[in-house]
Amino acid sequence: MGFPSFRAPSCRGCSGSITELSAERVRSVAHTYDCFDERLIEALAAMTGRRTRGWWEEYRDHVPVALVDLAELEHHAAALRVALMLHIPALLQTTDHARALFQAVVPPMRQYEIEHRLTHRLKRQGLLHRPDPPPYTAIIHEAALRMGFGGPVVARGQLKHLTDMSELPHVTLRVIPFGADHFPTTGQSFDYVEGPVPQLDTVQLDSHHGACEFLDAEAQLSKYRAVLNSTESCALAPAESRDFIHRLTQDL
Structure with a gap:
């Protein structure tokens, strides 16, 4: 990392x-x-x-170690940028939405595993509410907004939460609509964690077997910075994105 x-x-x-x-x-x-x-x-x-032993150390025996490392990375980040095509960013999920996701995991998780994952995710979200939060930019495809995990009530609450979070001064939320005239990525979601200098940045990728993959080679960082910048260029502006999500909420 x-x-x-x-x-x-x-x-x-x-x-x-x-x-x-x-x-x-x-x-x-x-x-x-x-x-x-x-x-x-x-x-x-x-x-x-x-x-130091942060709150994440409490979970080292309860969630995959990569998730513990990710929480520590986020805690020390100078800024965070994420791009997601089919899911709502973890730091912007409601409790009900996150629970619905964990309940749909294949193979199924035991109930206590779901609870550990859920509380770990909610504590990660505290990053955006601390006195000195890092700038956070989330680029979300319209497909993710329409997935409807947990049913209409949960989905409506999740979309409202997104609009509320987008009002925070350090949170920038941008939507890529289906009608975007270009799409510069294969659809892979990733987190870009900025360190104090670019050489110490880290890219985090989700894998199909449930673990996180961390990339920090200079060539990899350069590539993902370019992909992220290009992805952001085809997204709606923050105010337009907020209005877009509000319209989707009204349709549910």
Whole structure:
């Protein structure tokens, strides 16, 4: 992953967990291995010794470890950008919507597993309500808005929640309608987690077997940044997106 435990591709030799080193040791190692990117070095130095046992550690034995790591990444993110084609972003889901999703998982989860996943997801959402929330941009395809998980009442509540969340100053919600004149992706959903410098960004992908895949190689980050920017370019503006969702809500 990109951070808090990361590999710094442009600073060879600074591998492993940076939190186990001192700031001066990081600077020394960086220069030893001919890394002279001062912004990157200082970002790494600032991360030393800061790893703490956050709320996510309570779930390490109860949900897939990748979800624990994702929660930690989100907690430390400078900004978050997500693009989803068939699902509502996890950080914007209502409790009823999330429960309906977990109940539909194949193979079925046990009830206690559903409850662990649900409480973990709700705690992740606290990120958007803390005093210093990171900027959050969600690009959602119209298909995701029309899926109707949980039935009309749940779907209506979910759409209303989206419009409410889009009113927050740090939340930007943009919709790609079916009538968009171009669509620059194969339909894969992903999260782009920005670190303190671009080299420490991380892309998170969902897989069909339920785990998260993390990408942090420079070429991968560059590709997904370009895909995300292109995807956002074909979406409606925030105000238009809010009106679009409001109209869908009225139709239910």
